Amino acid sequence: MNLTAIIIVAICAGCLSSIISTLSNKKLKESNKFNQKERDDMLAQIQKMNERIETLERIVTDEKYNLNQQFADLK
Structure with missing residues (x-):
């Protein structure tokens, strides 16, 4: 793997982690409505x-x- 591919994978993993975190926080807020x-x-x-x-x-x-x-x- 070259450096460009590693950077792209790291960015995608960070974005995916952020999306999952946001969705789980949203579900937590809805459950406490x-x-x-x-x-x-x-x-x-x-x-x-x-x-x-x-x-x-x-x-x-x-x-x-x-x-x-x-x-x-x-x-």
Whole structure:
């Protein structure tokens, strides 16, 4: 390899490294686009939904619910 080829490869490697660095920084900024209040609101909403799901699971797995469902099936 001559000196010109080495210089061209070094320049290309530097440019490629710069592009990769810029893209990774951009993705990092996009992943942090929710502020703390929005995150807290979403976590509170998820917690409320989990509580509702737990209540529904208790209702559906209750023996009385199953018995009522069997009566409804008989009608």
